[in-house]
Amino acid sequence: MRLLIARCTVEYSGRLDAHLPEAIRLIMVKADGCVAIHADGGAFKPLNWMNAPNRLVCEPDRWRVTNDKGERLEIVLVEVYSDTTHELGSDPGLDKDGVEAHLQELVAAHPEALADGTVLVRREYPTDIGPVDLLCRDAHGATVAVEIKRRGEIDGVEQLCRYLEYLNRDARLTPVNGVFAAQEIKPQARVLAADRGIRCVVLDYDELRSITSDALKLF
Amino acid sequence: MRLLIARCTVEYSGRLDAHLPEAIRLIMVKADGCVAIHADGGAFKPLNWMNAPNRLVCEPDRWRVTNDKGERLEIVLVEVYSDTTHELGSDPGLDKDGVEAHLQELVAAHPEALADGTVLVRREYPTDIGPVDLLCRDAHGATVAVEIKRRGEIDGVEQLCRYLEYLNRDARLTPVNGVFAAQEIKPQARVLAADRGIRCVVLDYDELRSITSDALKLF
DNA sequence: GTGTATATCTCGGGG
DNA sequence: CCCCGAGGTATACAC
Known part of the structure; x- marks a missing residue:
């Protein structure tokens, strides 16, 4: 350098x-x-x-x-x-913890955090307009599309709306409900979600992680 | 430093x-x-x-x-x-040319670049959900809301959709048509715009600027 | 301060 | 290579 x-x-x-x-x-x-x-x-x-x-x-x-x-x-x-x-040499790089990918893993492992009886169908469910974070089924067997964010803002709700619009064109899936899950949800995002009939869930990262580590302790 | x-x-x-x-x-x-x-x-x-x-x-x-x-x-x-x-002192700062604000100025000066007969009503037209870049009238006298971007992506189309939804609630303006204008429009944005009945216009920054400077030469 | 929109956004992943 | 989404985005500006 x-x-x-x-x-x-x-x-x-x-x-x-x-x-x-x-x-x-x-x-x-x-x-x-x-x-x-x-x-x-x-x-x-x-x-x-x-x-x-x-x-x-x-x-x-x-x-x-x-x-x-x-x-x-x-x-x-x-x-x-x-x-x-100065000769610095190559850098071993950065370890991160707490980004969206990690949050998605935790929710995928514990879909019941979204609502009792929810089960995972698959992560990164592919569509023509991009992958849906999680596709689940709720306690009644209805399909649920889940968008996960660290910070839930208006863009994320719109992203989920696009997926819902797309998924509901598939007769085998419809009706598909939407869940917007984030560690923090901005008021404006909450209002838009309500307007579009999308349920909001606030995620507790530490709690999700502790459930996972508790589960690991059983082994 | x-x-x-x-x-x-x-x-x-x-x-x-x-x-x-x-x-x-x-x-x-x-x-x-x-x-x-x-x-x-x-x-x-x-x-x-x-x-x-x-x-x-x-x-x-x-x-x-x-x-x-x-x-x-x-x-x-x-x-x-x-x-x-090292003592660097304060910095006089950066002069930029070619950002969205300039593009908006140029299009405001030449709304006919959007479509023949288009005239400007006003720039930064205020609404409760934020300012519309340009409000115009087309050759038929219909109101047109214009969103201007350097790079047209899907978020920009969504932004314009929110403005259109809002503006169309105003009986004095409706029907308001949408125009999405950018130096470059991404495929996904183009698809969504088509789906929402929004017209896309690709802007040529250098051409717009040369029209302006040509006009200045007349004085 | 919050909310909104821009950025030479950067960065990484997938096709 | 481009397209697309996430970011400890940062930054400026309006309310």
């Missing part, structure tokens, strides 16, 4: 056009060739960047980065205050 | 839980207090981060970052290879 502290101006042209006036910034070049220009603020997002793969041509006072998609980044170096390179 | 090159492990706990095994990484602390941990690849996104505002407590072998939302980032420093600080 090469780190440059320099007074510079930057032009980007590609998905849009952007210009950075002269100022002191950090220019980061990673081992994969990607280039990012950071100011001393503004969270983790760089002001400008260019992803790998690309071609980087470094002249003393001007760097040019281009790629095959026609994007172009040009850095004019007015004054370089620091220029260091 | 403080830059640390160090062998470290990292734990994040908050919106999810995440763990980084021991490896050499860049730790960046910006003037606003935000902290980002970068590997030597993976474009501009850090492996882990903590946005400002937060509290950073640095011990020689352990940094703890916490905020008021209950998030927590803990960095264990196994070995520090480099530790530098």
